[in-house]
Amino acid sequence: MDGLKGSGATSAELLDAPEGYASGLPWLGVHVDSDLGDDVEPNWLGAVAQGAVADLMRADEERTADVIGGGVVFDTGPDGIPVTVVLGTGSIEAGQQFESPADAALRAHVQDVAKEFNLSVESIDIFHPLNSVIRVILDVPDGVDPQWTIDDLTGALAGSPKIVEALFVELRSPQGVALLRQGSAYRVGEGGLWTAPGQDVRFGATRSVPTPASSFVSP
Structure with missing residues (x-):
């Protein structure tokens, strides 16, 4: 561990x-x-x-x-x-290798994506269970209806092909209130999604669930 x-x-x-x-x-x-x-x-x-x-x-x-x-x-x-x-666990190809750039490059990548999506970076954590994993908290400006979906954002952060083996994103208001949490673990094909009331529509989160207690679902 x-x-x-x-x-x-x-x-x-x-x-x-x-x-x-x-x-x-x-x-x-x-x-x-x-x-x-x-x-x-x-x-x-x-x-x-x-x-x-x-x-x-x-x-x-x-x-x-x-x-x-x-x-x-x-x-x-x-x-x-x-x-x-x-x-659970998904039927995912074993032995995947992800690009896993240097930590500094990953941090710069997150900052670039956040700027592209008009978000502010609250925090970035990087871990290395095998390849790289990103956990990021991003602030969403008040009064903004994004012209993108959470899948657009996570797709940009994870890259194509994926550069990390797992990704966790939390979106918050400038006041620190959680709006959305999404996690994806690509080696086992498992992911989870939770949104605060009304934020599923705002961020195009089509797999939202009412509470975190039942939020872990296969992507």
Whole structure:
């Protein structure tokens, strides 16, 4: 887990499949210290770890789903009560390599994309579970109806072909209010999306869900 140090993911372990899930493969349990509970960001971290471990364990399997059957995230909620979330896994080609530019180049890339989309960069975090992962918080100006969608933004940030193995984006108002969170973990084909009321339409977020508690979905 050294590659995710400082992300909030603290440790990982191989587990048997959770009760009710048929699988002859190991699952990955990921411990996260976020106090967010079942939310997009900690679940995204679990999927990122799951994909990295699957490719590290891989022999000649063609799909990451042939290596690890799924993931389980252990976190606590805002009330301090432990929360366990079971993640799925997509049928994604194993052994992917992403361009993964130097950190300085990635930071410059995020700044360039933010300028193009008329956004301000609040923070950029870069991690290296295998290749590079970006977590970014962007501020959206008040009174602006974007002429782009969240898929346009994340597509520009991730690049084509993708330059990072995972991406997390949070959009906020200038007052610091969360408007949208989206995470994608490309090694396992898992992603999550949450929007505040009305922001799904504003940002063209067609896969929005009403609350973070049920927001982790396959892209």
